[in-house]
Amino acid sequence: EPEVTQTPSHQVTQMGQEVILHCVPISNHLYFYWYRQILGQKVEFLVSFYNNEISEKSEIFDDQFSVERPDGSNFTLKIRSTKLEDSAMYFCASSEVRTTNTGELFFGEGSRLTVL
Amino acid sequence: DAKTTQPNSMESNEEEPVHLPCNHSTISGTDYIHWYRQLPSQGPEYVIHGLTSNVNNRMASLAIAEDRKSSTLILHRATLRDAAVYYCILRPGSSNTGKLIFGQGTTLQVKP
Secondary structure, three states, X not given: OOOOEEEOOEEEEOOOOOEEEEEEOOOOOXXXXXXXXXXXXXXXXXXXXXXXXXXXXXXXXXXXXXXXXXXXXXXXXXXXXXXXXXXXXXXXXXXXXXXXXOOOOEEOOOEEEEEO | OOOOEOOOEEEEEOOOOEEEEEEOOOOOOOEEEEEEEXXXXXXXXXXXXXXXXXXXXXXXXXXXXXXXXXXEEEEOOOOHHHOEEEEEEEEEOOOOOOOOOOOOOEEEEEEO
């Protein structure tokens, strides 16, 4: 069964460093998302991406964050200057269609980011 | 965004049916009811969704009240692998972003 794959599974970084999290969505999917989950808290929406541009972003997704689809298969999340509060599990997701009726999201297993 | 209310936790015995309730009294006429679950140390996983009629798939059944103000996810025979956090999420029918708004969900414990 096709799946969303994420790398790295765990990254440890120093505060202020740049981090790039990588995702390979399911190949025929057109819509891509990043969510995060701080330990013990809810899963939170960060951003949705379609046709090479952001279609929606949350308040969390400030100027420190950016997303990119550099080569038609990868979908990356960059955090420019990490803060302690960016420590979380980051989930990538993709969907084939965006409509509510059939647009189930497929999530990856996540990348755990630890900022020291 | 319309809100959902779920119990924080539930327990079940293995191989018994489980009924996970969700209240969504402010649901609008075009909101779809989606269920996702999150197994330990994994990403969320789609379970089922519906609008008005009850729905069945290989994972579960979804029973939707006639007034649509509540719904119940039914696992027909719980297994240990079904221990997870279950999220009831409303998605506007007019939405074009695909965004999901997760609540705290119901943590299901399955006892052998």
